[in-house]
Amino acid sequence: MERKYLEKKLKIFVYLLGFFFILLVFRLGYMQVWEADRYRTLATQNHQRLIPMEAPRGEILDSNGIRIVSNKPVYTVSLIYLGIKDNEDVISRLASLLAQEESYKGMAVEQIREDIRGKLKEHQRLYEPVKLATGVSQGTVNRIEELRLELPGVSIDVEPVRYYPYKDLMGEVLGYVREITAEELEKFSLEEQSQEYTAESPHYAMGDMIGKVGIEKTYEDYLRGKKGARLVEVDAQARPVRDLGIKEPVPGNNLVLTVDYRLQRAAQDAVVSGLARAKQLGYAKPPKGKVPSGAAVVMDVRTGKVLAMASIPSYDLNIFSGTLTGTKYNDLISSGALRNHAIQSIYTPGSTFKMASASAFLEKNIVNLSTVINDPGYYKYKNDWKPGGHGKVTMIKALKYSCDTFFYMFGAKTGPEAMSHYAGEYGLGQLTGIDLPGEEKGYVATPEVKKEHWSTYSDPRVREWESQWHEYDSMDMAIGQQENKFTAIQLANYVASIANGGILYQPYVVDKALSPDGRVLMENKPRETRRVNVSAKTLEILREGMHEVAITDGTASSIFTGAKYSAAAKTGTAEVGNGNNHALFVAFAPYENPEIAVSVIIEYGGKGSGIAGPVARQILDAYFNLKKLPKPDAYGQEQNGGETPETGDSGAAAGGSAGGTAGRVGQPGTVSGQGSVPARQNQSGGGGNASVPQGGAGQGNAPPDGGTGTGTETPATTGGSGQEGGVPPPAGTGGGILPPDNGGNNAGTGTNSGGSPPEGNNEPSGDGQTDRQ
Numbered sequence: 001m002e003r004k005y006l007e008k009k010l011k012i013f014v015y016l017l018g019f020f021f022i023l024l025v026f027r028l029g030y031m032q033v034w035e036a037d038r039y040r041t042l043a044t045q046n047h048q049r050l051i052p053m054e055a056p057r058g059e060i061l062d063s064n065g066i067r068i069v070s071n072k073p074v075y076t077v078s079l080i081y082l083g084i085k086d087n088e089d090v091i092s093r094l095a096s097l098l099a100q101e102e103s104y105k106g107m108a109v110e111q112i113r114e115d116i117r118g119k120l121k122e123h124q125r126l127y128e129p130v131k132l133a134t135g136v137s138q139g140t141v142n143r144i145e146e147l148r149l150e151l152p153g154v155s156i157d158v159e160p161v162r163y164y165p166y167k168d169l170m171g172e173v174l175g176y177v178r179e180i181t182a183e184e185l186e187k188f189s190l191e192e193q194s195q196e197y198t199a200e201s202p203h204y205a206m207g208d209m210i211g212k213v214g215i216e217k218t219y220e221d222y223l224r225g226k227k228g229a230r231l232v233e234v235d236a237q238a239r240p241v242r243d244l245g246i247k248e249p250v251p252g253n254n255l256v257l258t259v260d261y262r263l264q265r266a267a268q269d270a271v272v273s274g275l276a277r278a279k280q281l282g283y284a285k286p287p288k289g290k291v292p293s294g295a296a297v298v299m300d301v302r303t304g305k306v307l308a309m310a311s312i313p314s315y316d317l318n319i320f321s322g323t324l325t326g327t328k329y330n331d332l333i334s335s336g337a338l339r340n341h342a343i344q345s346i347y348t349p350g351s352t353f354k355m356a357s358a359s360a361f362l363e364k365n366i367v368n369l370s371t372v373i374n375d376p377g378y379y380k381y382k383n384d385w386k387p388g389g390h391g392k393v394t395m396i397k398a399l400k401y402s403c404d405t406f407f408y409m410f411g412a413k414t415g416p417e418a419m420s421h422y423a424g425e426y427g428l429g430q431l432t433g434i435d436l437p438g439e440e441k442g443y444v445a446t447p448e449v450k451k452e453h454w455s456t457y458s459d460p461r462v463r464e465w466e467s468q469w470h471e472y473d474s475m476d477m478a479i480g481q482q483e484n485k486f487t488a489i490q491l492a493n494y495v496a497s498i499a500n501g502g503i504l505y506q507p508y509v510v511d512k513a514l515s516p517d518g519r520v521l522m523e524n525k526p527r528e529t530r531r532v533n534v535s536a537k538t539l540e541i542l543r544e545g546m547h548e549v550a551i552t553d554g555t556a557s558s559i560f561t562g563a564k565y566s567a568a569a570k571t572g573t574a575e576v577g578n579g580n581n582h583a584l585f586v587a588f589a590p591y592e593n594p595e596i597a598v599s600v601i602i603e604y605g606g607k608g609s610g611i612a613g614p615v616a617r618q619i620l621d622a623y624f625n626l627k628k629l630p631k632p633d634a635y636g637q638e639q640n641g642g643e644t645p646e647t648g649d650s651g652a653a654a655g656g657s658a659g660g661t662a663g664r665v666g667q668p669g670t671v672s673g674q675g676s677v678p679a680r681q682n683q684s685g686g687g688g689n690a691s692v693p694q695g696g697a698g699q700g701n702a703p704p705d706g707g708t709g710t711g712t713e714t715p716a717t718t719g720g721s722g723q724e725g726g727v728p729p730p731a732g733t734g735g736g737i738l739p740p741d742n743g744g745n746n747a748g749t750g751t752n753s754g755g756s757p758p759e760g761n762n763e764p765s766g767d768g769q770t771d772r773q
Contacts, residue, residue, distance in 0.1 A: 048244065049232050051129065052205075055225025056160040058252030060174065060215065062261040063307075063511065064632050069174055072163035074321070075136040077144065078129035079120065080153035090151055091116050097143055098133055129155055131207060135321060164317040170264055172311045172340035173436065173509060175214020176320040180204055213338070215255065215510060217437050222513045222521065225252035253521055254514045258305035262632070266622035267296045267310040274602045274615040275312060278583065283606025285580055292603040295341040297492040298619060301594045303526040304496075304505025306434070308619070309489075311341040343434060346442040346485040347601050350572030350608065351402045352586045353480030355498060355542045356426055358395060360418040361410045362538040367395055369541065379408035382475050399545030400554045402571060404479050411478025412471050419477055420444045425532045426494040427504050428486050433529065434507040442490060445473070445483035453483060480572060491599035495586045498542050499568070499594035502532040546570055547591045556585070559613040565624050566591040569616070571608035580604050585612035589620055596623055 060069035079087065079094065095112040098104050104112055120130055141156055148154075162177060185204060204210065210224075211217040228249030233242050271294040278284045284292050291313070298308040315337045319328070332338050339345065361367040377389030384390070384404040390397070398406035411419065423429060429444035443449050447469035457463040476482040486494075489507060497504045505526055512523040532539075546568035550560045556569045568591045572584030583605025588597040598616045605611035 051230045051232055053228035053230055053246075053249050054159045054209070055227050055249035056251045057162065057177070057209075057225060058223040058254045058513075058516075060223075060255045060257065062257050062259055062264075064260060065256070066261050066632060068164070068166055068169060068257075068261055070163050070165070071160040072321075073158045074134060074161050075138075075141050076131055076157050076159050077133045077136050077140075078131045078155045078157065079116070080129050080155070087120065087153065090153060091120075093147065093151060094132065094144075094154065097140055097147075098136075101133065101136060101140060103133070103135065134159070134161060161321040162317070163321065166261065166265070167316040167318060168314040169261060169268070170259065170309070171314040171317050172338065172342075173214055173259075173309050174317065175216035176212055176317060177209045177216050178212050178320065180206065180208045180210045182206070184210065213438065214340070214436060215257075218435050219255055219510060219513065222253045222255065226250040251516050253516065256511045256514065258300075258509055258511045259308055260626065262626055263298060263619075263622055264308045264310070267298060267308040267619050268312065268314065270615045270618035270622075271296050271310045271312045271600070271602070273618070274583075274600070274605065274611050277614075278602055278605040278611050281606065281610075283581070283583075283611065284604040285578075286604045287578070292605070293339075293341045293345065294600075294602045294605075294615075295345065295488040296598065296600045296615065296619060297342050297488045298623065299492045299496050299507060299597050301496040301500040301588060301597050304493075304507050305511070305526075306489075306507050306509045307596060307623070309340075309342045309509065311339070313337045340436070340438065341601070342488040343432075343436055343439045344487070345601075346440050346487055347582055347584070347603075348574035348576060349428075349480040349484055349486050349491065350574035350582070350584050351480050352491060352570050352572035352584050352599075352608075353423070353428075353484055354399060354402065354407060354478070355546070355570065356423040356428060356494070357407055357411060357414075357419055357478040357480075358399065358542060358545070359422040359425070359534050359538055360414050362395070362541060363422065363534060364414060364418050366410055366414050369395060371395060373406055373409060375403055375405040377405065379405045379412075379475070380471075382408045382472065384408075395541060396545045396548055399542070399570070400548035402549075402555050407478040408475040411474045414474070414478070416446055416469060416474055416477055419474070420446045422534065423484070425534060426497055427529065428484075428490055428494055430490070432487075432489050432493050432507050434489060435510055435524070439489070440487055442485045442487055443483065445477045447473075449483045481575060488599045488601050491584070491586055491601075492597050495570075495588055495599065496597035497532050498539055498546070499588035499597055501536065502534055502539055504529040504532055543568055543591070546588075550587070550591075555609050556587075556613050559609065559617050563617070563621070565589050565620070567620065568594075569613070571613060573606070573608045576604075581606055583608045583610070583612035585609075585616045587616050587620065589624075596620075 056071045059067055059071070062068050077094070077098070079090065091113055095109045095116060098112055099107070099109050107115075116132055119132060136156075144151060144154060144156060164174075185206065211220040216223065226249060228247045230243055231245040233244055275284070275292055275294050278292065286292055294310070294312045296308070296310040297306065299306055315332060319332075371394060373393050375384060375389035375391060375393050377384045377387055382404070385402070389405060390401050390403045393401070393403045393406050395406075397403065423444045429442050431439055431441050450469060450473065451467045454463055454466040457466065473482055477484065493504060493507060506529050508524045508527075510524060513521045515521055547566070548554050549556045549571065550567045550569045551557055555571045559569070560567050567587055567589040569585065569587035572586070574582045574584060576582055581604070583600075583602040585600045585608050586598065588594045598619055600612040600615045600619070602612045602615065
């Protein structure tokens with residue numbers, strides 16, 4: 001009985017065993033026959049990786065075709081993410097090796113480890129390479145190669161990065177590229193957010209570089225190329241063993257600017273020398289924690305083309321091409337060096353506003369060419385900048401001598417509505433529409449603006465009084481004080497419209513976009529924003545008054561002594577509180593047939609005539625001198641073999657002055673073909689001669705870091721007695737003066753003051769009204 005029971009159990013066990021064996025055979029057969037292709041593909045994918053190849057961004061050329069932004073190849077170090085625990089030993093070794101790199105100097109090894117861990121956590125895509133360092137030195141690359149067996153998952157590649165042969169030239173205008181953030185990625189469409197990379201992907205993914213500010217941001221769609229890809233076989237430790245296929249990246253399109261790099265350098269050097277002179281003369285006394293900044297804009301009055309745009313302090317743009325640590329980036333931000341003061345800082349205009357006030361007086365028939373007043377040096381409770389006054393003053397002389405009394409009197413009679421209206425006609429307090437991001441609007445003084453600005457003042461009695469518009473507010477407004485706040489680009493556009501007969505153009509810095517093979521893809525044309533609603537007769541009077549400023553005994557006459565061209569100008573000295581003044585100057589030239597307009601702002605510069613005026617003179621001299629020279633060729637030299645007026649670096653990097661030498665910068669290096677491409681392209685038959693770092697594959701010359709040279713440090717000079725000014729040196733002979741220490745500040749200070757500061761050789765004499773910032 002028991003034996004039969006055991007035999008029965010055994011039979012059941014055998015049947016079950018046979019059943020499962022049949023199932024196993026059937027399953028194996030199914031996998032090996034019917035599903036063979038699928039599992040063969042999975043097995044292949046387990047030891048193959050698709051590695052994206054960065055495409056070179058398009059180059060940026062000046063108006064002469066000179067490369068001012070190109071690409072150069074650098075070594076990058078990446079680590080394939082295998083999970084933090086699996087990577088910990090590798091992270092520690094890499095941190096020790098990278099600690100020798102310039103970009104990590106000053107950081108403890110543990111800080112570098114945390115930086116690497118943060119990058120890995122940010123991506124967290126298993127078996128995908130995460131870029132840890134860019135611009136790695138040959139020595140570090142050699143050490144990594146020596147320790148290859150101890151660093152599984154580490155790869156070294158060659159990628160194109162931005163290269164700026166002129167270093168600080170046009171820094172805030174050009175902008176920079178950085179890795180895209182998760183927040184930025186969210187702004188794109190759902191398709192673009194897909195991180196499943198294919199060789200055909202045109203969209204962004206984490207790790208991609210994107211234009212952050214300046215031209216790099218505005219024209220991102222033109223500059224960005226299309227990625228390529230490498231299909232590689234990897235070993236058990238995810239290290240590439242051999243290439244299986246390649247799709248070449250497509251370079252981005254090139255941009256041609258309206259800016260001449262030689263005039264740009266002259267403008268930057270002139271602003272630097274103006275800041276240095278203000279400091280030397282003791283004018284620069286900013287509030288604690290602020291460092292004076294400066295800006296200059298040069299515009300073609302016939303088209304709206306920006307020929308130069310300077311913003312100081314500046315910095316070496318190449319800092320963004322390496323591994324920029326968070327600390328260094330924060331230093332740049334806090335210094336103000338990343339701010340384009342020409343379009344993003346707003347300033348009280350001072351007497352440069354008087355042409356707008358005069359337009360209101362004339363258009364409302366409150367004054368005419370026959371109007372004459374006797375200036376005793378004050379009007380009611382407001383003093384003129386010149387004690388004793390100017391005697392008999394007409395409209396033309398009021399501009400020539402910057403007579404505050406004349407503007408006090410007729411500003412009070414005209415009122416704020418008419419003055420604000422005509423200021424708006426010239427585009428003041430309005431966006432110009434320039435093709436750069438981050439432009440500030442500013443504002444024109446009105447009773448509403450004043451009420452809003454005083455609405456939060458703590459003392460209720462002061463708040464109630466100052467929230468109202470009084471007669472003295474109209475007087476202050478007429479001389480460019482009160483709540484008026486404008487940018488340098490607005491002031492340049494305003495003067496350009498006076499010079500060209502009343503046409504307000506939309507400024508632009510990019511002339512056209514070209515494909516890699518030279519086809520024109522986009523071209524900006526002069527665009528009229530509007531015709532200024534001011535009579536031709538009024539504009540003629542304004543031009544004549546500005547011309548009188550620059551000749552004989554006008555407030556800017558000494559500035560233009562010896563000039564080979566005629567000019568029209570207006571000085572401006574804006575009170576900003578605590579005894580400080582910003583120096584401003586606007587001009588156009590030639591007077592008879594205007595070509596360019598210039599605006600200059602020197603923060604805490606003291607006097608428009610003594611500091612900002614000589615800066616404008618240097619820029620104007622450079623413009624007219626350059627017109628006589630042959631067009632430079634593609635290597636940055638004149639076609640007749642002579643040197644350009646290119647000078648050394650100007651501006652200050654964050655955290656310290658970096659005025660650079662006064663010598664001439666050498667020829668910018670060039671890269672054959674359209675930018676630089678990763679060396680592995682050449683290994684697989686990629687086209688073009690690519691520049692590669694020392695020890696890399698491919699042919700070509702790596703761009704140099706710039707040249708050296710000698711020069712003379714020649715600041716803008718001023719006259720001895722009488723009105724300050726004097727004749728600055730010709731363009732290209734100086735500019736090596738160091739700017740004020742450290743970076744910059746966000747300008748845009750206001751004042752509710754008494755008399756206008758002086759436009760000539762006397763000190764301000766206001767009546768004690770409250771200054772406020």
